[in-house]
Amino acid sequence: MDAAEVLNEIGFWLERQLAVSYKVEAFRKAAVIIEDLSQEELAKRLESGALKRTKGIGDRTLTVIKQAIEGEVPDYLADLRTDEPLAKGGAELRAKLRGDLHSHSNWSDGGSPIEEMARAARWRGREYQVLTDHSPRLTVANGLTAERLTEQLKIVARVNDSYDDFQFLSGIEVDILDDGKLDQTDRMLNKLDVVVASVHSKLKMDSIGMTHRMVKAINDPHTNVLGHCTGRLVQGSRGKRDQSKFDAKKVFAACAANDVAVEINSRPERQDPPNNLIAMALDAGCLFAINTDAHAPGQLDFLDYGAERADANGVPEDRIVTTWPVDKLLEWSHAKR
Template structure:
């Protein structure tokens, strides 16, 4: 087995299991180290033990590499594959099987942990037809948000990946911050060039109900906005602690989403589970479209769609009103309505 592929696959399964970051990065780092060498040199160094002296190679990664270059599937990887045969979520299987893509993901260009190419490869392996790359916008400095210039450069990378073929369409996108005045944190010219625009609030989440409502409505009425991301901003578990949902007039917000053909995101991250169940049902009654998204910050997290599908199905969201079940042509016809 290819040793680089083995290391990266191990990282994928660990990301999917929400393993500690340091453990995941050990395998990603080792893959980068040996990826810079010729395969014959990797094999020779593994067999004579010199690989152990290289920075970034530890005992566990050395064992994985040694077993891979000897032609087998490393024991550690085999164990992870067996665990991975079990679904992450018990419900929503029918809706999950109908999903064709994912419209919210991050790379190491902003606050994700992996290069764009690895994210695309993982989406392809999972059988996705499309994946939107939606790194953050400039004002979110803590997440290394992309300036106009960096976003322009990223579009070239996206174009190059799509030019290589491979059965996956990588969509050019952004998770654009909704600024305090309700405008979007990127120029209209750049937003015009994108396939998908996810608009989210990331600051002053404890604003009063009226202020937050008007802020969200401003973004929803912008013709560039395709998806309202993690609308309450809540955190229910995880290393960042918990955070209560923002206060806003959900009936007005979801009515505006339905009127403007903006999808309400069902964010699949376990620590978000956003919107709460009662708001999913309210958006359904309002006639909204939905987008079940992973909000993945690493390749293995792309499989979090299972969690979102389970929650959507439990709250009666039909596949037909879920834009991520749509074929690519229909999706792009919908998302390009304001361009």
């Protein structure tokens, strides 16, 4: 077995179960250390003891590497592998999801390289995956300037060209600024396949101001998806956060009028929008996008949670853009530009 691939797969399963970050990083970093070594060189270093003395290789990762070189499925990996979905409900809808419009790499606040995010998405059965790293104002998340985004687009195109059975698409999670403008130039937004617009700051803005802010962003012809619309947190290491206040009827009416999909954010700490707002968006005639907002490869399986919530709330399959084939999706996402 390829030892680096084994270490990365272990990282995937740990991320999927929301293991503590230091445990994930131990396997991901070990994979980087050995990924350029041939199997022969790796075996040689293992036998001589040089690998054990290598910084970043601990007892557990060393055992995994040894078992992989010997052709075994490492015990640690065998214990992690599972066919069980993360959620009990929504299995039928989950099987119909073709892609995911919201994910992050280590170019902003994600934990893995672009190439690894694409590889994992394909491995998990996606027909397409959109990379949506953050925009400039979100400095805490290393948001991309126009210059960095230009460089990223070259990598996305190169990665996409390396597959003939999977499409890796360009995108951004663009910050909705305080006045409702989008935090990236029109020139750059025009180059992207999908634009997810989200509020990340001043989440306690008064309802009138927040409503105006969100509606203005939704009215922007570049916006395809309204991301995690309430900004709430219901669990997790960051604690809890109340949802933003806004006129949901006006916001969802704007989404319906502008053909903007309301994101059903699949992250377990977000579960955004709450059920009552999903019902309001349904009544307003909105489209939906079930997205993972994955910040690591293992989090790409969070689609299970989103499918469960969409199914429980009666969201019809034909109004979920992530069930569409890629040609239809791109026709929709580019229609207003």
